[in-house]
Amino acid sequence: MLGPVLLAASRSDRIHRIVSRAPVTRPVVDRFIAGNGLPEALEVVDALTADGIEVTLDHLGEDITDAAQARRNRDAYLALLDALGGKGLGGRAEVSVKLSAFGQGLPGGHDLALAGARRVCEAAAAIGTTVTLDMEDHTTVDSTLAILAELRRDFPRTGAVLQAYLSRTEDDARALAVEGSRVRLVKGAYKEPASVAYQSKRDVDLAYARCLRILMAGDGYPMIGSHDPRMIELALRLAERYGRSPDTYEFQMLYGIRDAEQRRLAAAGRRIRAYVPYGADWYGYFMRRLAERPANLAFFLRSFTTRH
Numbered sequence: 001m002l003g004p005v006l007l008a009a010s011r012s013d014r015i016h017r018i019v020s021r022a023p024v025t026r027p028v029v030d031r032f033i034a035g036n037g038l039p040e041a042l043e044v045v046d047a048l049t050a051d052g053i054e055v056t057l058d059h060l061g062e063d064i065t066d067a068a069q070a071r072r073n074r075d076a077y078l079a080l081l082d083a084l085g086g087k088g089l090g091g092r093a094e095v096s097v098k099l100s101a102f103g104q105g106l107p108g109g110h111d112l113a114l115a116g117a118r119r120v121c122e123a124a125a126a127i128g129t130t131v132t133l134d135m136e137d138h139t140t141v142d143s144t145l146a147i148l149a150e151l152r153r154d155f156p157r158t159g160a161v162l163q164a165y166l167s168r169t170e171d172d173a174r175a176l177a178v179e180g181s182r183v184r185l186v187k188g189a190y191k192e193p194a195s196v197a198y199q200s201k202r203d204v205d206l207a208y209a210r211c212l213r214i215l216m217a218g219d220g221y222p223m224i225g226s227h228d229p230r231m232i233e234l235a236l237r238l239a240e241r242y243g244r245s246p247d248t249y250e251f252q253m254l255y256g257i258r259d260a261e262q263r264r265l266a267a268a269g270r271r272i273r274a275y276v277p278y279g280a281d282w283y284g285y286f287m288r289r290l291a292e293r294p295a296n297l298a299f300f301l302r303s304f305t306t307r308h
Contacts, residue, residue, distance in 0.1 A: 029286055032256040033060075034278040038076075038083060041278035044255065045084075045093055052266035053274050055093045056132060056252070057084075060279035061101040067112060070103030074116040076279070078123050085127030094159075095124060096275065098134045099144055114147045121155040132159035132182065132223075137190045138166055138197065145172065156180050159223065163188035164208035165197045173211045177218025184223035184252055185211055209234060216249065217242050223273070225252045227261070246270055 034044035045055050057080060061073040077095060084093050102116035103109045117131065124131050133148055135141065144160070151158045159182035162169050166188065176183050187204050188197065198204045208231060215222040216238035224235045232251065239249060250271035253262050265272040277285055 029282055032254065032277070032286060033282045034255060034276045036278070036280045036282075038080060038278070041080075041276065042083060042087065044276055044278075045089065046087075048255075048274050048276070049089065049092045051263055053262055053272050054250075055274050055276050056096045057093060058096040058098070058134070058275065058277040058285075059101070060277050060281045060285055062098045062136070062281070062285075063100060063105070064103065065106075067103055067106060070101070070106070070112055070116055073101040074119055077120045081120070081123040081127055081129070084129070090128035094129045094132060094273075095120065096132045096134050096161075098136060099140065099147060100136055104140060104143060110143050110147070113143075114150055117147060117151060118154075121151055121158060125155055130155065130157040130159065130182070132161065132184060135161040135163050135186075138192055141166070141168070141172075152180075157182060159184060161186060161225070162211065163190075164211045165192065165204045167196060167198065167207075169207065169211055170214060173214040174218075177215050177220050179219040181218075181220035182223060183215055183220055184225045185215060186225040187228075205230075213238060216244065222249045223252050224249065225275075227253055227258045232261075232265075 034041045041057060045057070048055050059073065059076045059080060061069070061076070064070055064073065077097065080095060084090060097117055097120060099113040099117065103112035106112060117133065121131050131151075133144055133151075135144055148158060148160045157180070160176060161184045162172050162176070164185060164187050173183070173185070185208065187208055198207055205228075208226070208228075212222070212224065212231065212235060216235065222235075224231065226232060226235075235249070235251070238244075239246075246269055250273055251265055252273045252275055255274045255276040262272050262274060
């Protein structure tokens with residue numbers, strides 16, 4: 001029941017101020033966010049890759065209000081990719097982009113976001129890595145998939161994210177389960193109406209399993225974005241059923257969640273990638289992480305009653 005409340009809070013300026021000013025907030029945020037700046041994020045990348053865990057980096061900055069902010073977000077990604085290239089990490093690190101951070105929601109935003117994403121794809125290709133387009137609320141899906149199609153003409157490794165809780169996603173999964181396509185499947189973390197999304201946990205889980213089967217049976221490269229042990233086990237069974245070798249799919253988990261499981265999968269020879277967000281604009285991302293899992297919320301609330 002708290003999930004919808006927290007998702008609504010993620011867009012509340014008043015609650016943002018309260019949470020940001022609480023003295024215990026920063027230590028808890030640091031569990032999920034790899035620092036405010038690039039140097040801190042690179043330290044996290046070094047630690048994860050030393051453990052055999054690959055990364056995808058997200059510079060936080062969604063819900064912008066003008067084109068100047070979109071350009072600053074684009075430039076932050078260009079600086080990130082330049083730094084990754086300088087450290088020789090192109091083979092271990094990619095980047096994830098929210099198109100809203102590149103102006104997708106502004107007037108004329110589709111073309112603005114496409115232009116910004118294209119620059120980032122060019123920089124990624126130059127260091128031997130790629131970009132995944134994060135999926136946001138349901139109103140952006142058609143625009144995001146259209147931008148994906150445009151980018152894949154020149155950068156065929158550009159990835160997409162599909163959210164299983166949307167009722168349209170099985171069709172989208174079939175369309176993207178093709179050779180060369182990279183798809184991260186997640187359950188979904190935005191507050192969506194019943195007209196477009198499954199509402200119960202059971203229905204979302206079943207939808208995830210159906211979409212996972214479609215992707216694992218297809219010719220693309222599935223990226224299993226889940227911390228759910230049942231879905232991880234299902235993915236392993238499907239890989240065996242469809243004759244997939246470990247290099248033809250990967251698991252993805254959020255930085256700060258199930259760290260031991262991430263290391264276990266890496267040690268077992270599974271390809272595992274941590275989703276590593278960083279940046280000062282952390283609030284919306286942080287609140288969605290609390291809404292996704294009761295354990296995250298309990299961890300946060302305990303911090304208010306524990307002495308530091």
